[in-house]
Amino acid sequence: MNEHVQTTTSAPLFNPLAPEFIRDPYPHYERLRTTDPMHLTPLGMFVASRHAEVSLVLRDKRFGKDYVERSKRRYGPQIMDEPVFRSMSHWMLQQDPPDHTRLRGLVVKAFTARRVEDMRPRIQQIVDQTLDAIEAKGRMDLIEDFAFRLPVTIICDMLGIPEEHREVFYNSSRDGGRLLDPVPLTKAEIEQGNASNLMAQMYFQQLFELRRKNPGDDLTTQLVQAEEDGSKLSNEELTANIILLFGAGHETTVNLIGNGLLALHRNPDQLALLKANPALTTNAVEEFLRYDSSVQLTGRVALEDIEDLGGKKIPKGESVLCLLGSANRDPAVYPDRPDRLDITRPKIRPLSFGGGIHLCLGAQLARIEAEVAIATLLRRLPDLRLDDAENPEWRPTFVLRGLKRLPASW
Template identity: 90%
Template sequence: MNELAQTATTEPLFNPLSPDYIRNPYPSYERLRTTDPMHLTPFGAYVASRHAEVSLVLRDKRFGKDFVERSSRRYGPQIMEEPVFRNMRHWMLQQDPPDHTRLRGLVVKAFTARRVEDMRPRIQQVVDQTLDRIVDQGHMDLIEDFAFRLPVTIICDMLGIPEEHREVFYTGARNGGRLLDPVPLSRAEIDEGNTGNLMAQAYFQQLFELRRRSPGDDLTTQLVQAEEDGSKLSNEELTGNIILLFGAGHETTVNLIGNGLLALHRNPDQLALLNADPALIGNAVEEFLRYDSSVQMTGRVALEDIDDLGGKKIPKGESVLCLLGSANRDPAVYPDRPDRLDIQRPNVRPLSFGGGIHFCLGAQLARIEAEIAIATLLRRLPDLRLDDAENPEWRPTFVLRGLKTLPASW
């Protein structure tokens, strides 16, 4: 069946960096779900596209991250000497218990529902200030001028990054996403990753010094104090996880806001519905997450031989790539036209934040940021129109799905 499917379409079933895939991966996902739901790629990883297998792998203790082993299998053991890989190996996102448990335990308090809920007024203030600055221009790029500033400001607040240091973060390049893609990196891409990572490390070392001298009520201070304890956190772990928190704290939320606004403007009936009843925003954000997830994929490694996953044997050490974006549109879970945007859809429970022990720490924060950003934009600029909703420019990455620009006028 697999070979037939591939001949029929004359292209690989899973080709995540092709321009067509970047523009719209969903037809390919449907093909995977129906013809080969546990697809073995040419580079040796299994791709899970149905909700059942994806949700199982995310929660099953027989699967883990095994980052060092996985990266060494792909690139050779010398890859761990590259600064960016050496840094990533300490990310809690790439760790298995007990290290994962220890690292996550150090930061989880900053993301409790209570603390995040208390941030609503500050989030509203940032959104209003952002709009105040541009409302008279009549034109903006919704990504750079709007979606980007909010989560960057909030994560800077949380990490205790001083106001006078922030301009570089607002104008910084957003090209780290390629490091997470399932297609091996070229030498040039590894070099670029190293450069960006070493610059980030240099900045955060200065921030750690600052917070050792003058502690604040922020996450960096909290982690610096854990590092000084010695048993809780090494300097490499401190650096790696602050870089992770900074990136994860804004990248995906920028994409959620951008992808949500694009989806609304491509579906004017849904936009009209939300304008008529702003109380729908909470459910609308869940539907944006499901409909066009800002994280399309997450990976796990089999920690033991798996006899049967969707009809395939998965040998120990093999990677399983979980297509979150595909699982979110699986008709087995969303029988009512899963490819349609429906902000009133009942029981939306997207897998966009992952699952199991790696469930996204900032899920609630991202939801609230998107709710306030989108609701405020619709309220304050009711006649906003996208310059080109049909052919927007997507960023050339697959795992992190988001727009490069989204020009709009009012």
């Protein structure tokens, strides 16, 4: 690695786990876009920060995931013996066709626009129950007490996790995000990942048994039946993808709601506008996605030599890290003050849900959850204010951008 050591003493252009980067990555992105839009990091990865290159890489068939080879290149061939890496290698999120096509085809029906729209009354009910239970207290942590409960309950509903098992999920720690960061994991972090993965596997194996005996109208039943068909899904794939759906089904939505509420309270004019005009909520959610995306980065690997991407040659097998949060503020696409929150902004098409074949399955579900949660909170607790909008506590992860806590009172 030492030939890559930076010769200058200046701070690296891309240092995503630095506290100041986590607190506010956007000035760093602007520097990347203007000075080195296809930046080569000391670890040999390319970092794409402009909208043009990011959107191209997400949709171009010459790029894929190549997860196993990429992980071996970074950690050595023995890395696939680590249970957490083996599990992640089966995630549809990390697969290329044809496996990706087969796995996604098994679950896509549960996430159609129609199915998700039908869940709106249930989403409203959960938000109302959450607020009913807390309204009299006069204060709460908007992350743990509010934003977290809704998506966890919905994904438990969808996966057929019985009511009496859910308490453990409401109280589980949210520290899995580090596994996705583009900074190599330490031995201790891998051990921690293995332990969490084992716990999840043990739980879901029990759930599979339950759903084999008592089938329900849920995704787990659907996948267990596909597994019994033999050709469609192995047990290892079944387990890994349920773990993926559970995590992906709440982590990012919690952050979308939290980051959106923080942005509103940091921009009181926009907060007042949304309270006065709740019909703007749908567009406001698109703007929250653009303005402070809950997923900041997604990676692809060049499956062949790429002659020219933003002026750089990308050799086969090298990684391109696509900075979604940076692309979302690219003035080439959002000429009207991209660093400003504007819930009336026209033609918002955030890249926060990725793109191409891996476009987020739950995009529409996340939008509706955020819409209902934020609109209901503003309607029912109109005088809610944050304890400290200026210095909130961010979680120490970069790819999944979100707050540790967000205390508020009314």
